[in-house]
Amino acid sequence: MTILPAILALNLPDYPTLAESLQYQLTGFLVVIFTLGSLAFLVGLIGRIFATLDARRVPASAAAPTLRPAEAPTPAASEEEIPSAVLAAIAGAVTAALGDSRFVIRGVKVADPRQNLAWSAEGRRTIYASHNVR
Numbered sequence: 001m002t003i004l005p006a007i008l009a010l011n012l013p014d015y016p017t018l019a020e021s022l023q024y025q026l027t028g029f030l031v032v033i034f035t036l037g038s039l040a041f042l043v044g045l046i047g048r049i050f051a052t053l054d055a056r057r058v059p060a061s062a063a064a065p066t067l068r069p070a071e072a073p074t075p076a077a078s079e080e081e082i083p084s085a086v087l088a089a090i091a092g093a094v095t096a097a098l099g100d101s102r103f104v105i106r107g108v109k110v111a112d113p114r115q116n117l118a119w120s121a122e123g124r125r126t127i128y129a130s131h132n133v134r
Helices: 003-011 018-057 084-098 117-130
Strands: none
Touching: none
8 A cells, every 4th residue: 555655656756847737636626526426426326226116116006196176275364374375385394394194284373473582582692602702
């Protein structure tokens, strides 16, 4: 292992010219780009392999669930009522996060801003703590 660096060091000139320096830098840059491209290709290939395996594992009946047509969003009668479009977005986010459609959303409530003051106070405390006092 110590022979290769010694051989490389013997081949490098003591005072390289501008062209030699640029050639060295371009060679290093191309090696890095080639390596990153190869890694990106391998990650994409592995992703496709896993997607193919997942598609084979899911039965045909579960692959295409029957969807009911979405109801038209109704205007909120009060501040406490959440529009159906927002409920659909919440259900979609839960499905995307959990990756499983076997869940039941039992209820959704509008958060009371008076009860959430602790989060904003903690955020302000963090920001003020990060500044240096002169």
